[in-house]
Amino acid sequence: MTEEQVRTRRHRGRRRRRLSRPRDLPDIFFCGDPHGRFDQINEAARLYEPDAMVILGDLQPPAPLQVVLAEALAHTDIWWIPGNHDTDTDEFYDYLWRSELAGHNLHGRVACIAGLRIGGLGGVFRGQVWMPDGNPNYYSPSTFMRRVGPSNIWRGGVPRRHRSTIFPSVYSNMLRQKADILVTHEAPSCHKKGFSALDRLSRSLGARWFFHGHQHEDRAYGLQGTVFTRAVGYQGIVNLKGEVVVAAKLDPREEAALHATEEWKRREMTNPIIVRDEEGHISLLPSGMTGTPAILPVSIRKPIKETASEETIEVVSPSIPESVSKDTKELETKVTKSNRRVHRVYRTKMFRDQYRKQKK
Numbered sequence: 001m002t003e004e005q006v007r008t009r010r011h012r013g014r015r016r017r018r019l020s021r022p023r024d025l026p027d028i029f030f031c032g033d034p035h036g037r038f039d040q041i042n043e044a045a046r047l048y049e050p051d052a053m054v055i056l057g058d059l060q061p062p063a064p065l066q067v068v069l070a071e072a073l074a075h076t077d078i079w080w081i082p083g084n085h086d087t088d089t090d091e092f093y094d095y096l097w098r099s100e101l102a103g104h105n106l107h108g109r110v111a112c113i114a115g116l117r118i119g120g121l122g123g124v125f126r127g128q129v130w131m132p133d134g135n136p137n138y139y140s141p142s143t144f145m146r147r148v149g150p151s152n153i154w155r156g157g158v159p160r161r162h163r164s165t166i167f168p169s170v171y172s173n174m175l176r177q178k179a180d181i182l183v184t185h186e187a188p189s190c191h192k193k194g195f196s197a198l199d200r201l202s203r204s205l206g207a208r209w210f211f212h213g214h215q216h217e218d219r220a221y222g223l224q225g226t227v228f229t230r231a232v233g234y235q236g237i238v239n240l241k242g243e244v245v246v247a248a249k250l251d252p253r254e255e256a257a258l259h260a261t262e263e264w265k266r267r268e269m270t271n272p273i274i275v276r277d278e279e280g281h282i283s284l285l286p287s288g289m290t291g292t293p294a295i296l297p298v299s300i301r302k303p304i305k306e307t308a309s310e311e312t313i314e315v316v317s318p319s320i321p322e323s324v325s326k327d328t329k330e331l332e333t334k335v336t337k338s339n340r341r342v343h344r345v346y347r348t349k350m351f352r353d354q355y356r357k358q359k360k
Contacts, residue, residue, distance in 0.1 A: 026051040026114035028240045030183065030211040032218075032232035032248055033058035033083060038068045040246045044237050045072035047302055048245065051114035052076055054106070056213030056232055057083025057122055057185035060092050065099040079104045079113060081122030083185045083214060087164040097163075108170040110179045110205075119179035119205050121171070123164040124186055124214070125195065130168050132197035140169035171197070175204045181240075182207040182227075185214045190221045190229060192280055202227050209240065216251040217280060218244075218296050233295065243299040250274070250294065254282055 027050040031041055035058055045053060053076055061068050069078050078101060086092050096102065106120025129144065130136035138144040141158045144167075154160045166186070182202045187194035188210060202210050203225070210229040218233030220242050232238055233248025250258070258264055258274070264284065272284040275291030282294045 025240055026116060028114055028116070028118075028181075029053040029237050029245055030230070030232050030239075031055045032234055032236040033213045033216065034060070034235055035085070036060045036062055037235060038072075040235055040237060041069065041078075042071040044246055045075040048300075049075045050239070053078050053237075054113075054118065054120075054183055054211070055080040056183055056211060057081050058085045058213065059083070059096060060085055060088070061095045061099075064095050065101045069101075077104070077113070079106055079111070079118070079120075081105065081107050081120040081183055081185060082164045083122065084124040084164050087160050087162075090160065093160060093163065106183065108173060110174075110177045116181055117179040118181045118183060119174060119177060119207070121166065121174060121182070121184045121186075121198070121201065123166050125197075126162070126165045129162065129165050132195050136168045138167065140167050171201065174201055177205060179205040179207050181209040181211070184210075184212045187212050187215050187231065188224065188229060190224050191215060191217075191219070191231065192278070199224070211238075215280070216248075216254075217276065218248040218294070219276075220296065239300065244296050245298070245300045247298050248295055250282070258282060258284075 027048070029044060029048070029050045029052070031053060034041065034055065038061070041053065041055070044050075053072065055078070057080075059065070059080060059082075065078075065080070066073065072078055080096070080101065082096065082105070086096055097105070105122070106118060107122035108120070110117050110119040112118075125131050129138050138147065141162075144158050144162065145153060148159075152159050157163075158165075182198075182205055184198055186198060188198040188202070189196040191212075193215065198210075198212075207227055210224070210227050211232060212230075213232055215231060216234040217231050218236055219231040221229040221231065223229075228242065230238060230242045234251050235246075236244065236248025237246035238244055249255075261284075272286060273291060274282055274294045275285050276282050276294040277292075285291050
């Protein structure tokens, strides 16, 4: 290269790399199977006001979903996946798939929620269609309809029961996507009744968190490989870290079986602990002995709610140059809690605009 070419050479400006900053995790709650009871979800939304809540199937709402969750919707966004019992009756189906929250069904897709990508796979595996890791009898709903005949068609599609069945076509489509969190109704292989197909799905998605319901067991599996895996118990609620927000309950069938045991009838032990073994069976232990509790205790403290909405908090403004006018500094005011977040964003933009004008 000659000297003249060097002089006339066009130099490109180098892009400066931005330093990566740790990002705060959003406050997302994951709700275990409600089975028609939504008081705990409404109360948790009112007390904690999370960024979003995801219900892990078996909702069985007694009314349209937006009606039973009206209180929660005033404080947060609600998302859901179907469970196997959500197609038991026409009413359950209509209250979900024809509700105003039908568009928040995460089954078979990935959605960006509170800054994280959440992929959902609702429903259950059924042997009539596909039981991993065997060969499927029907690959998709369309192939099922072609082979079963018109007498089994319900509302122009597959039978109502199979609206909560996992078809291989839906599973294969999920394998081609990416997500930070995977929520399913079925359990992965770390559970006795789980499926290794869901392990492969979480790895393919690149998920870092995995939450499931269905088994009515409150279990913290911990890291399974590189994926934090958590089972949310019957009517329980946990956050993204796996911490218990609302304690789960025993499955009614398990509770009835426990009350029928001789140990429970005699109640010879003082303060017995209900524990669950690796096989999923529950039993009683004396308080001095150790075991895995069947119901994990609440680990999130309830926030203190204000007695009046007019109660205010002091908001400290960010430091700004002395050249900024007094009027701008006087924006350091008291605001109500309900408007705190909006006020912060608005105030920060104002400071930035005022600062740029002063520099000019």
